[in-house]
Amino acid sequence: MPGIRSNILSMAGYTPGEQPRDGEYIKLNTNESPYPPSPRVFDAIREALTNNRLRKYPEPMGDTFRQAAAKVLGVSPDQVLIGNGSDDILTILTRTFVPEGGLIASPTPSYILYRTLAELQGARFQTVPFTTDWQLPDPWPVAIADLTFIANPNSPSGTVIDPASIFRLSSRIGTPFVLDEAYADFAESNGLVNVGEGNVVITRTLSKSYALAGIRFGFAVGPEPLIREMLKVKDSYNCDVLSLAAATAAIQDQEYLRETRRKILATRTRLSASLTELGFAVTPSQANFIWARRNDRPMKPMYEALKTRKILIRYMNYPDYGDGLRVSVGSDDEIDVFLIELRKILNV
Amino acid sequence: MPGIRSNILSMAGYTPGEQPRDGEYIKLNTNESPYPPSPRVFDAIREALTNNRLRKYPEPMGDTFRQAAAKVLGVSPDQVLIGNGSDDILTILTRTFVPEGGLIASPTPSYILYRTLAELQGARFQTVPFTTDWQLPDPWPVAIADLTFIANPNSPSGTVIDPASIFRLSSRIGTPFVLDEAYADFAESNGLVNVGEGNVVITRTLSKSYALAGIRFGFAVGPEPLIREMLKVKDSYNCDVLSLAAATAAIQDQEYLRETRRKILATRTRLSASLTELGFAVTPSQANFIWARRNDRPMKPMYEALKTRKILIRYMNYPDYGDGLRVSVGSDDEIDVFLIELRKILNV
Numbered sequence: 001m002p003g004i005r006s007n008i009l010s011m012a013g014y015t016p017g018e019q020p021r022d023g024e025y026i027k028l029n030t031n032e033s034p035y036p037p038s039p040r041v042f043d044a045i046r047e048a049l050t051n052n053r054l055r056k057y058p059e060p061m062g063d064t065f066r067q068a069a070a071k072v073l074g075v076s077p078d079q080v081l082i083g084n085g086s087d088d089i090l091t092i093l094t095r096t097f098v099p100e101g102g103l104i105a106s107p108t109p110s111y112i113l114y115r116t117l118a119e120l121q122g123a124r125f126q127t128v129p130f131t132t133d134w135q136l137p138d139p140w141p142v143a144i145a146d147l148t149f150i151a152n153p154n155s156p157s158g159t160v161i162d163p164a165s166i167f168r169l170s171s172r173i174g175t176p177f178v179l180d181e182a183y184a185d186f187a188e189s190n191g192l193v194n195v196g197e198g199n200v201v202i203t204r205t206l207s208k209s210y211a212l213a214g215i216r217f218g219f220a221v222g223p224e225p226l227i228r229e230m231l232k233v234k235d236s237y238n239c240d241v242l243s244l245a246a247a248t249a250a251i252q253d254q255e256y257l258r259e260t261r262r263k264i265l266a267t268r269t270r271l272s273a274s275l276t277e278l279g280f281a282v283t284p285s286q287a288n289f290i291w292a293r294r295n296d297r298p299m300k301p302m303y304e305a306l307k308t309r310k311i312l313i314r315y316m317n318y319p320d321y322g323d324g325l326r327v328s329v330g331s332d333d334e335i336d337v338f339l340i341e342l343r344k345i346l347n348v
Numbered sequence: 349m350p351g352i353r354s355n356i357l358s359m360a361g362y363t364p365g366e367q368p369r370d371g372e373y374i375k376l377n378t379n380e381s382p383y384p385p386s387p388r389v390f391d392a393i394r395e396a397l398t399n400n401r402l403r404k405y406p407e408p409m410g411d412t413f414r415q416a417a418a419k420v421l422g423v424s425p426d427q428v429l430i431g432n433g434s435d436d437i438l439t440i441l442t443r444t445f446v447p448e449g450g451l452i453a454s455p456t457p458s459y460i461l462y463r464t465l466a467e468l469q470g471a472r473f474q475t476v477p478f479t480t481d482w483q484l485p486d487p488w489p490v491a492i493a494d495l496t497f498i499a500n501p502n503s504p505s506g507t508v509i510d511p512a513s514i515f516r517l518s519s520r521i522g523t524p525f526v527l528d529e530a531y532a533d534f535a536e537s538n539g540l541v542n543v544g545e546g547n548v549v550i551t552r553t554l555s556k557s558y559a560l561a562g563i564r565f566g567f568a569v570g571p572e573p574l575i576r577e578m579l580k581v582k583d584s585y586n587c588d589v590l591s592l593a594a595a596t597a598a599i600q601d602q603e604y605l606r607e608t609r610r611k612i613l614a615t616r617t618r619l620s621a622s623l624t625e626l627g628f629a630v631t632p633s634q635a636n637f638i639w640a641r642r643n644d645r646p647m648k649p650m651y652e653a654l655k656t657r658k659i660l661i662r663y664m665n666y667p668d669y670g671d672g673l674r675v676s677v678g679s680d681d682e683i684d685v686f687l688i689e690l691r692k693i694l695n696v
Contacts, residue, residue, distance in 0.1 A: 003523045004574075014580075014584055016584040018407075045397060054385055054389070054561075056562055058562055059367065060364055061369060096353065096356050207405070213585075214403060216406070232468075236362055237433060237564055243590070270447055
């Protein structure tokens with residue numbers, strides 16, 4: 001077809017997890033929170049509906065949010081970049097640092113969007129297999145990448161890379177090094193300490209731990225010289241009045257975040273134990289999902305049988321690695337139903 | 349600086365119109381609506397705050413909005429693409445159709461974001477001066493552009509191109525031809541009839557006529573084969589639950605749109621007449637702003653003096669064309685204050 005870039009025409013496009021409009025499903029497939037966002041979020045949105053704010057453009061840089069986030073995270077507001085979901089941030093990173101024909105590197109198996117972002121940019125994509133215990137190989141076998149994406153905690157594994165090796169690798173690489181920390185609020189460590197004068201940018205989302213997948217809000221924290229260039233690439237008004245209000249209220253309620261985290265981690269422990277008992281190999285998770293595998297029977301039919309029973313989980317199959325089931329940590333009631341139905345399917 | 353694309357590093361970045369947080373300004377600088385959005389918008393947002401919708405991902409394609417828009421516009425839902433503001437749509441168009449080193453063409457003076465989009469993509473940008481009566485030169489002096497942007501109505505002029513010449517040019521060009529119709533709801537004609545099997549894509553925004561600049565919502569209408577490719581480029585969830593609810597409610601209230609339009613057009617007539625009387629050359633406008641020029645005294649000091657008096661308008665200065673004042677059509681009260689202060693500044 002004339003006029004369409006060949007890299008776009010040849011690509012399949014990224015397929016996000018299923019989002020059925022039928023509210024009867026138990027959704028354990030896209031790592032949404034089973035709990036509502038902080039009550040302060042609703043107050044902030046209702047307040048933003050007053051004073052003619054809908055008809056006026058939002059703050060282009062989201063300065064109110066930047067200040068709130070900087071205070072919570074102990075960084076400078078100028079180190080923070082707002083995004084329409086962390087997908088927007090990942091797109092901005094790619095467009096700022098990767099030319100057509102450039103190279104993006106990432107460990108595998110990991111978030112498959114990174115490959116899509118490389119394809120969209122007309123760039124090459126090099127994957128590096130994780131070691132068997134989900135760490136990075138040393139030495140890192142990529143010559144010079146324009147951009148390196150490390151999901152940490154990783155999906156689908158839920159694992160975290162040893163902080164010392166993150167520090168070593170990022171210093172050695174020199175080019176922009178992204179820690180995609182969508183799930184960091186559920187982990188025991190994060191990469192914020194690595195953000196300084198160097199090349200490390202971390203990305204966060206409010207979709208998971210803050211229960212705001214519906215409002216699309218993410219942000220980056222990075223060295224000011226890199227954030228300054230990324231600001232040129234973002235759309236002028238990439239976040240709207242209501243999502244900015246919601247995100248600011250959410251990040252200011254750290255007490256609520258801690259309580260949500262506590263509940264999800266308790267349920268995660270129970271879910272992992274139950275799946276282990278049912279014969280799955282469960283990878284110890286530092287995220288709000290678990291990764292379960294088994295060799296004695298095929299897993300895709302389990303995903304399908306669960307779907308028939310109105311329970312959605314994620315069946316993943318990676319080249320050169322194999323398949324498994326990724327199950328979001330739902331509420332205790334949701335996980336109870338999931339386990340009951342899974343036991344029926346497994347006949348145990 | 350290592351790691352940053354040279355096209356990004358060398359560019360200045362787009363500067364949007366001023367958005368003072370001080371609510372005391374009369375804002376006539378960014379073509380926002382002086383009237384609130386439809387009351388149905390507020391109902392829809394409040395309804396979307398229930399049923400756990402904030403914590404779940406939105407509809408990836410915005411199917412509910414697509415169906416509503418298709419019905420209003422008389423097209424198929426598959427011809428509609430949703431965007432996080434029409435800036436998002438313009439970015440998607442660039443990334444789908446323009447390779448690095450490619451060419452974007454656009455008449456001048458026009459929306460300066462088009463040049464920024466070319467710079468971001470590492471593409472060339474060729475401008476073609478409008479004729480003195482704001483029409484397109486025939487023949488069109490661009491060899492082969494990967495993408496052509498025509499703001500119609502145009503900013504800053506508020507003028508519309510003769511529909512027959514749009515049709516002629518778009519057929520002759522063959523490559524994707526974008527009519528940026530941000531202001532079409534205020535005009536006497538639009539390009540919807542040109543959208544068929546060919547190469548014409550129109551873009552619309554809810555920021556202006558629907559008074560929803562704060563929620564960031566725009567859309568494209570185009571041939572299905574082009575929309576299908578653009579879908580690969582957009583972020584999976586580029587519009588959020590609340591903006592989708594707001595946009596759907598807004599576009600379904602055509603009665604309210606007509607009433608808002610009627611009021612704005614009446615004020616536009618009065619504003620144009622008053623500025624003409626004050627000695628400005630006012631271009632007949634089909635948008636929600638007017639473009640006023642004069643040779644007998646400098647205009648930048650007028651902009652500055654108005655700003656001191658807490659009235660923001662836009663001073664524009666284009667290479668090879670000259671300068672002028674762009675004034676958004678505010679409410680009658682706002683325009684009264686603007687004219688009173690302008691008369692004081694002009695000493696008449």
